[in-house]
Amino acid sequence: MFWKFDLHTSSHIEQLLEREDVTLRELMEEDDILQECKAQNRRLLLFLSQEHNMREMVQLITTEPSAELEEKSRFKFPNIACELLTSDVSIINDKLGGDDELLEMLYHFLEQEPPLNPLLASFFSKTIGNLIARKTEQVITFLKKKEGFIGLVLKHIDASAMMDLLLRLISCVEPASLRHDVLQWLNEEKLVQRLTELIHTGNDDERQSNASQTLCDIIRLSRDQAGQMQESSEDPLLAVLESQESVSELLRNMFEGEKSEASIVNGTQVLLTLLETRRSGLEGLMDLYSQGYERSYTVSSSILNAIEPHLKDFHQILLDPPQKSAILTTVGVLEQPLGNARLHVARLVASLLQTNCPSVCQELSRLNTIDILLDLFFTYTWNNFLHFQVELCVSAILSQPSSPEEKIVSLYHIFILNLLQLFQRCLLVQRILDAWEENDRIQSEGGTRRGNMGHLTRVANMVVQNLEKGPVQSQISDLIKELPDDCRGRWESFVDETLRETNRRNTVELVGRSHSPCCLNESLNRPLDWSLQPLDYQIQQMTANFVDQFGFNDEEFSEHDENIKYVTVTIIDLWQKPAHLVTVAVSVKLSDAAAGGCVSPSLRRYDTYPDTRVTIRYDISDIEELDDYCDYFFTTLETTIQ
DSSP: OOOSSOOOOOOHHHHHHTSTTOOHHHHHTSTTHHHHHHTTOHHHHHHHTSHHHHHHHHHHHHSOOOTTSOHHHHTHHHHHHHHHHTSOOHHHHHHHHHOHHHHHHHHHGGGSOSOOOHHHHHHHHHHHHHHHHHSHHHHHHHHHHOTTHHHHHHHTTTSHHHHHHHHHHHHSOOSHHHHHHHHHHHHHTTHHHHHHHHSSTTSOHHHHHHHHHHHHHHHHHHHHHGGGSOTTOOOHHHHHHTSHHHHHHHHHHHHSSSOOHHHHHHHHHHHHHHTOSSOOHHHHHHHHHHHTSOOOOOOOHHHHHHHGGGHHHHHHHHHSOOOOOOEEETTEEESSOOOHHHHHHHHHHHHHHTTTOHHHHHHHHHHTHHHHHHHHHHHOTTOHHHHHHHHHHHHHHHTSOSSTTTSOHHHHHHHHHHHHIIIIISOHHHHHHHHHHHHHHHHHTTOOOOTTHHHHHHHHHHHHHHHHHSTTHHHHHHHHHTSOHHHHHHHHHIIIIIIHHHHHHHTSOSSSOOOOSSOHHHHHTOOSSOOSHHHHHHHHHOOTTTGGGSSOOGGGSOTTOTTOOOEEEEEEEEEEETTTEEEEEEEEEEOTTTTSSEEEEEEESSEEETTEEEEEOOOOTTOSOHHHHOTTOOSOEEEEEO
């Protein structure tokens, strides 16, 4: 096939540049200015790099546009100016990074009183960040001369763009020697200590959240970069963050003054990051998958020593959390929600138990924290985030070494103490039986199966597996024998009949996936270093046209057919639910013929709307922590018009 016409056309920009009186804004009106800039149009680049045009572009990205302008076009020119300044063209980078007057204009943006316009803040951060990566020495030298630079950035930390700027300073500086100098400078400016001070009840939630997220990102970035730096060089920011003094200061801020959910949650996020032994999330998953678990970290004893005196404060949060008002859920009104604070404390306890620190385990046993968590497990039957953390706690206790030779004697005795507490004081077996029987009663009366039954099944399987061949087999066997006769009989009947039948049903194929011929108990109760095989399966499904697999194509409908019924489903979030199901939060829009409007976002195990059912069906029995390892990963979404 040959075209009949010559489609090659010269850019209108060339015609504009022929004029001596052409202005920057006239050029910015052209749709292809960014394309021409990145294509290294020499005449355009020479025009843009003229001093007055560079000044105008910097002015655009640092000055609030007039409020009288139309909202849809108000930030048009600032956005284009930012794209031009960060187009990674050497002549523009050289001009901007080598001109102190232009850098001063940029820096002046930070000297404004808060709050900053978030869009302008993002333009500023992107521009400075590009210069840090491309004109590193010049920009770092300029910023070091500004004594109040870090203070100004932290003054505006409520803008997430400032958080990004700090992270660029830590991660985008090359070579390694210069990066180490920057880290030393940031440490001398007491960046870590000043961020820690922001996690306090006296600061608003946004500042606390961004400060917390910045500290978490610094920890992860510093650990990732540790292997790239000289062996003799210690990351100064990471050293401060992991010091007992710094962690103690963070904990004092969290519990000082009036009880605040924001300070507890944000502070605990930092502690959880410090306690990470390997990276979570997709990036960490790919690292583990490709490197065979090589990227792991050791928890510093200084962190644990700082946390231990405050375990009583965390325990008190479980008993008396910050007050929250009742909320309406899909299963009814929840008069006293669990709250983010208690959920984060549960996550912290699970992480601490996995460190196998004797003093920490002993203090948790003294406080009887596990018993409180089990109370919450059976009280909040629909909070699967909590259920999973409690399951981790039980798993950590059951998977401890069984002989003194494997660990020091004192540690061994503490492990046995925790085991005795779990079965004798917390009455784990009795609670499993009572909860199961209560659920059977509710279902027999036509009620809904409780939301914690999937995790309860896993906990029961965990006990059975460790009773048969686990590291504490003999101790659990003795504890089962010590149960009252009626309770022991109920347990044996439960294991032989009810649990066996439940496991059999759970092996039913849901989406045609082939399982390995291993028994269900083994797949349900792997140690915490889970196999990556099921995750590999899911990753294979994430093709470039993944989203296009769902819904309908426009071509499938006649534009004149107004009676067709169809549904558009937007995935908002998804996570694990009991019994190997997945809950999906979706926003559903039906065609006029189907329902005639938008349905607000909802959250159910099976989301049912008029004429529409949206269902996730996928066996995830091998995947313990979907919310951490498999966010937004799934294989089958069926949209069915009833």
